[in-house]
Amino acid sequence: MRIKVILPNSSPELAKDREKDRKAIVGIETEVDVTCLPHGPVSVDNASDEARSTPFILDEILKAEQEGYDAVTIDCALDPHPRAIKETASIPVVIGGEASRALASILGDKFSIITANANAVDFARHNVEASGFGDRLASVRSLNLSVLELLDHDKAKDAILNEGIKAIEKDGAHVIILGCAGMSPILDYLQENLGVPVIDPGGSALKLAEAMVTLGLKQSKKCYPTPPPKEIR
Amino acid sequence: MRIKVILPNSSPELAKDREKDRKAIVGIETEVDVTCLPHGPVSVDNASDEARSTPFILDEILKAEQEGYDAVTIDCALDPHPRAIKETASIPVVIGGEASRALASILGDKFSIITANANAVDFARHNVEASGFGDRLASVRSLNLSVLELLDHDKAKDAILNEGIKAIEKDGAHVIILGCAGMSPILDYLQENLGVPVIDPGGSALKLAEAMVTLGLKQSKKCYPTPPPKEIR
Amino acid sequence: MRIKVILPNSSPELAKDREKDRKAIVGIETEVDVTCLPHGPVSVDNASDEARSTPFILDEILKAEQEGYDAVTIDCALDPHPRAIKETASIPVVIGGEASRALASILGDKFSIITANANAVDFARHNVEASGFGDRLASVRSLNLSVLELLDHDKAKDAILNEGIKAIEKDGAHVIILGCAGMSPILDYLQENLGVPVIDPGGSALKLAEAMVTLGLKQSKKCYPTPPPKEIR
Amino acid sequence: MRIKVILPNSSPELAKDREKDRKAIVGIETEVDVTCLPHGPVSVDNASDEARSTPFILDEILKAEQEGYDAVTIDCALDPHPRAIKETASIPVVIGGEASRALASILGDKFSIITANANAVDFARHNVEASGFGDRLASVRSLNLSVLELLDHDKAKDAILNEGIKAIEKDGAHVIILGCAGMSPILDYLQENLGVPVIDPGGSALKLAEAMVTLGLKQSKKCYPTPPPKEIR
Amino acid sequence: MRIKVILPNSSPELAKDREKDRKAIVGIETEVDVTCLPHGPVSVDNASDEARSTPFILDEILKAEQEGYDAVTIDCALDPHPRAIKETASIPVVIGGEASRALASILGDKFSIITANANAVDFARHNVEASGFGDRLASVRSLNLSVLELLDHDKAKDAILNEGIKAIEKDGAHVIILGCAGMSPILDYLQENLGVPVIDPGGSALKLAEAMVTLGLKQSKKCYPTPPPKEIR
Amino acid sequence: MRIKVILPNSSPELAKDREKDRKAIVGIETEVDVTCLPHGPVSVDNASDEARSTPFILDEILKAEQEGYDAVTIDCALDPHPRAIKETASIPVVIGGEASRALASILGDKFSIITANANAVDFARHNVEASGFGDRLASVRSLNLSVLELLDHDKAKDAILNEGIKAIEKDGAHVIILGCAGMSPILDYLQENLGVPVIDPGGSALKLAEAMVTLGLKQSKKCYPTPPPKEIR
Numbered sequence A, B, C, D, E, F: 001m002r003i004k005v006i007l008p009n010s011s012p013e014l015a016k017d018r019e020k021d022r023k024a025i026v027g028i029e030t031e032v033d034v035t036c037l038p039h040g041p042v043s044v045d046n047a048s049d050e051a052r053s054t055p056f057i058l059d060e061i062l063k064a065e066q067e068g069y070d071a072v073t074i075d076c077a078l079d080p081h082p083r084a085i086k087e088t089a090s091i092p093v094v095i096g097g098e099a100s101r102a103l104a105s106i107l108g109d110k111f112s113i114i115t116a117n118a119n120a121v122d123f124a125r126h127n128v129e130a131s132g133f134g135d136r137l138a139s140v141r142s143l144n145l146s147v148l149e150l151l152d153h154d155k156a157k158d159a160i161l162n163e164g165i166k167a168i169e170k171d172g173a174h175v176i177i178l179g180c181a182g183m184s185p186i187l188d189y190l191q192e193n194l195g196v197p198v199i200d201p202g203g204s205a206l207k208l209a210e211a212m213v214t215l216g217l218k219q220s221k222k223c224y225p226t227p228p229p230k231e232i233r
Helices: A012-023 A047-066 A082-088 A096-107 A118-130 A147-151 A153-169 A181-194 A201-215 B012-023 B047-066 B082-088 B096-107 B118-130 B147-151 B153-169 B181-194 B201-215 C012-023 C047-066 C082-088 C096-107 C118-130 C147-151 C153-169 C181-194 C201-215 D012-023 D047-066 D082-088 D096-107 D118-130 D147-151 D153-169 D181-194 D201-215 E012-023 E047-066 E082-088 E096-107 E118-130 E147-151 E153-169 E181-194 E201-215 F012-023 F047-066 F082-088 F096-107 F118-130 F147-151 F153-169 F181-194 F201-215
Strands: A002-006 A031-035 A071-074 A093-095 A111-115 A137-142 A175-178 B002-006 B031-035 B071-074 B093-095 B111-115 B137-142 B175-178 C002-006 C031-035 C071-074 C093-095 C111-115 C137-142 C175-178 D002-006 D031-035 D071-074 D093-095 D111-115 D137-142 D175-178 E002-006 E031-035 E071-074 E093-095 E111-115 E137-142 E175-178 F002-006 F031-035 F071-074 F093-095 F111-115 F137-142 F175-178
Touching: A002 A012, A002 A047, A002 A201, A012 A031, A012 A181, A012 A201, A047 A071, A047 A082, A047 B047, A047 B082, A071 A096, A071 A201, A082 A093, A082 B047, A093 A096, A093 A201, A096 A111, A096 A175, A096 A201, A096 F096, A096 F201, A111 A118, A111 A153, A118 A137, A137 A153, A147 A153, A153 A175, A153 A181, A175 A181, A181 A201, A201 F096, A201 F201, B002 B012, B002 B047, B002 B201, B012 B031, B012 B181, B012 B201, B047 B071, B047 B082, B071 B096, B071 B201, B082 B093, B093 B096, B093 B201, B096 B111, B096 B175, B096 B201, B096 C096, B096 C201, B111 B118, B111 B153, B118 B137, B137 B153, B147 B153, B153 B175, B153 B181, B175 B181, B181 B201, B201 C096, B201 C201, C002 C012, C002 C047, C002 C201, C012 C031, C012 C181, C012 C201, C047 C071, C047 C082, C047 D047, C047 D082, C071 C096, C071 C201, C082 C093, C082 D047, C093 C096, C093 C201, C096 C111, C096 C175, C096 C201, C111 C118, C111 C153, C118 C137, C137 C153, C147 C153, C153 C175, C153 C181, C175 C181, C181 C201, D002 D012, D002 D047, D002 D201, D012 D031, D012 D181, D012 D201, D047 D071, D047 D082, D071 D096, D071 D201, D082 D093, D093 D096, D093 D201, D096 D111, D096 D175, D096 D201, D096 E096, D096 E201, D111 D118, D111 D153, D118 D137, D137 D153, D147 D153, D153 D175, D153 D181, D175 D181, D181 D201, D201 E096, D201 E201, E002 E012, E002 E047, E002 E201, E012 E031, E012 E181, E012 E201, E047 E071, E047 E082, E047 F047, E047 F082, E071 E096, E071 E201, E082 E093, E082 F047, E093 E096, E093 E201, E096 E111, E096 E175, E096 E201, E111 E118, E111 E153, E118 E137, E118 F118, E137 E153, E147 E153, E153 E175, E153 E181, E175 E181, E181 E201, F002 F012, F002 F047, F002 F201, F012 F031, F012 F181, F012 F201, F047 F071, F047 F082, F071 F096, F071 F201, F082 F093, F093 F096, F093 F201, F096 F111, F096 F175, F096 F201, F111 F118, F111 F153, F118 F137, F137 F153, F147 F153, F153 F175, F153 F181, F175 F181, F181 F201
Parallel strands: A002 A031, A002 A071, A071 A093, A111 A137, A111 A175, B002 B031, B002 B071, B071 B093, B111 B137, B111 B175, C002 C031, C002 C071, C071 C093, C111 C137, C111 C175, D002 D031, D002 D071, D071 D093, D111 D137, D111 D175, E002 E031, E002 E071, E071 E093, E111 E137, E111 E175, F002 F031, F002 F071, F071 F093, F111 F137, F111 F175
Antiparallel strands: none
């Protein structure tokens, strides 16, 4: 099968970095391509970025369908307007945020999310509550690191480990969800040192998309009807 | 005070129609201007339309601030990405959907929403649940009328009345929320004949915006931080 | 329009103080009268006070209707038996507690309430939960001030500011609701210094009552049927 | 032990009728006295009645304490301001509504309430939701019988049986709660013919009060602090 | 009436200790026998123990029915598969965990559970949430005592008192539920010194079972149908 | 990787039938073995069956670990004591019920479950509510077919299709979960004819177990601590 992984930003360099990680986790028979958006914000850190990137995500999904992909994933820890995405897609689509919550629900009762950006704490919490998983949310914690500091993997490793331990010890988290794609390269380090499951939303979305294609499943058109053609000025 | 009413679509003729209704309900000291979007879908009937119109709504809010308005409303029965809207706005902004739920919470325990379009039923229900008012939702009912039939006010009147009565008698609704702006001209007729409060979301948003300006209130920047400048490609 | 503001206690001096604040926030065309109860507790600090004042509130509402008022408000941060009040009233009635929660739901995701009296903390929390807004409650905090200390506005100002900051920083509040009418004179000071919306329940009830009269809305008799005449011994 | 059973109305004839039923279910060592209120509505059918009877209930509780009773019950299927009652009482107090929900939670997942009066349906539903048992409520059904018809036990029997069957078959109820004290004389008939547990709130309150005295339990003053003396005008 | 109290473990010495406490709280007309299981874990501290003891509990219930008991209780602070127990039993059965939550719901808004074993904290929390009482749970706290230290009643007393105070002061508990049967001998000490209701689950189950027999109530077979005979290999 | 699929019953013929279906959906590199229990009920239709089979499931999991499997699944539409299973397992374990709910949460807002047996309706509903997915449950419907009739695939096909259509049209389901393993052979037929996603719990558990092994995830020991050795008599 062929799956297209869509990053919700306009940064080709991020898409390139992600490709190796994504290809590493699929089965022999699965072909994966990773792309970013042709336009829109260079990164998605808040709801406004999300709103400005969503129209381009919708276009990219329609394009992937024409290219014959069997499924798409939105490689993102957030939830960029899931209903618009699922209305638009005719092939299976899985978004990072929802995939991480679905897996977390099996791995433990309560999860915490670690975000890079303090401003994203309420945004991430709201996404969880709006998706019906609010009772499982132990906490959202942020690293208080600048983007530059986050690119220094050694610094980031320690900061995430530190907040993860607090989430487990103080907030009662059983599972940690990484709230930012920049954190996935240090996933193994975190798994080993935190002693609880650590979920990478983008990777989870890809494995669930693969499972859905095999199981003959895709989003219900009863819930997300395909929009009829509409005049756009 | 000066309030700008923003329709979430690109249809100037709809904005013009709405202006009279909106000017009729504000105080002597309030000046109201009604506008639609320069681009985007000609109407908003589903989540995809909403996603494609939201970037233009954000731009229109920023423009209203530069023009010196004291508040804006989004004149819409739906919730076009409230978080992006509230992050972006520095002046008070009230959206039709949230205004109608806030008033309904005072008027009765359970409300129903009447939508024009059968495809919008799950969308409207989801908006209510995601906003935390799910326990108050008695039902969402649709008219099964084409847009043309809806423009025939006599036909529309009967259809809404009919669904409203079912919402009250069968679903236990105490309050009816109109799920579509096309219904506001027949508001008085419905109020009289249904015998329960009938809420027009756009009008409610305007009265609440007026109240908020007087009370010195606007959306919390602790919840909706203003996004920092971001490169958009 | 004419609105009667009813204080739920028997202290005319409090009613007099309140009148100026209330008249200041209504439109030119709105006439406001503020009254207290002829009998009952001199202040309402707990559920027992509330229970003992409610019969007099019901009588005062019936009187306001006979006097031709268009609406009444109960100028109180608590919820003195809302169902009895709404069954009894035929004209629109808005209570401070419910008005503050309705506005808070638009201004942010989570709110905290600041009460004067430590004994009222559980009472206020219970009111919020029973009204269906429990998921939005960040915390209830009390000032631990005696009534005398509360009358010293400088002392009260600092104490409320202090608890408000803790509610925001520690409890995650986006909005502060004042849990006691004695706090409204320092509303402006709090708005400025806390940096988040600060809601005065009594003022909010009045602005919402005004909006409801204009919008043709009042409590649903389907939810709150007018009680038939009953023998009272 | 000595328990006083308080009816929330001013009808001595009802209290007299109730006494035999209540004495029949307590242990040999328990002495029971049944009383009604000296003043207030002759029956409690809605929230306004409830509000007007509550001050007299509070007085009756204080009197029972002075008379040396070990516990009191409020013999009522509704919840006449439980917080005011529990603040006021220093001895254990159990109210019919809460007792019936506590027992129902052990007997099955979902319960229905059968009320005499159609106007009480929303009131009863709201009480259940406000007390935190909303997820267990299958339905509230009413008999649509006049009070006179209800006194005709044969007619009442059939009507309750009929609504009970509908609650079980259509609404998914596992347990039936009688929503009106007038129904208790036909409890045995209903238990036999409905084939599910049928709960009489007043009797349940009495057995739970007895259990609480034996177990050394009474309402938490941490939740319901005794109100300090207050000037009442 | 005759009630059989079943301990969910295979330790006859524990059953013997419990007998005196249980006989002390029933009415003159009630005969109580206390038994443990013939096989299974010697104590129940986690879900695995629970799973391994449940088949023997089911057998013991069937035996009690053949012996002519009027009711059984499962004398346990946990919930060893309540649905299997209630399907199996034809006579009334009450389990310690559910009895303690039912009584707590009347005594205050929020309760905490004190467990001996730190590993049982999440287990106890999950039981409360799965039973629908999650909104009332203030906290679960553990003593961090070894079993041997727990048998030293003086040490245990102080430890429980200490955690109970923290539950009340820091977590907002109004009621304390003992999470372990080993704590019941010091119940009186705790009641006196904590100043809030302290609930012993096993004793509560016994008093509720007694009440249910008198009230003609037992678990609904509509919710818990008796399983048809099944081949077991 | 090697995954062991455990059926929760003692019927080798059922295990054999299931093997082909399960081998068909895994990747080339995954080896699957299907087994049933050596003892216990021949089928699992109610909570009592579940309770009596669980000890043997725990033993089978421990055996699979010794045999070097990378993961196990419990091939069952129900939830046979998930906490005991996850405490016991050191390798990843996924249960059919939880896997189906996790996937359903991505595919639509509301799901229905179709069970063979009318007696299992409340049991299945309770499992969903206890696992925190109650707000997503549209309905549980049963086929009212005897086991023999269910083995007649043509009869079963029509019956499931029929109830599935009612779940979608009347109850608002977006997704159908098969509540019984006997239904999986006709999965394709149902997918095609119902027009919404149809989920087979056992197959879903297997694909999720495969994904978890690849993603380095297994149940959190912080939530489900491995039980220490315990004397079992």
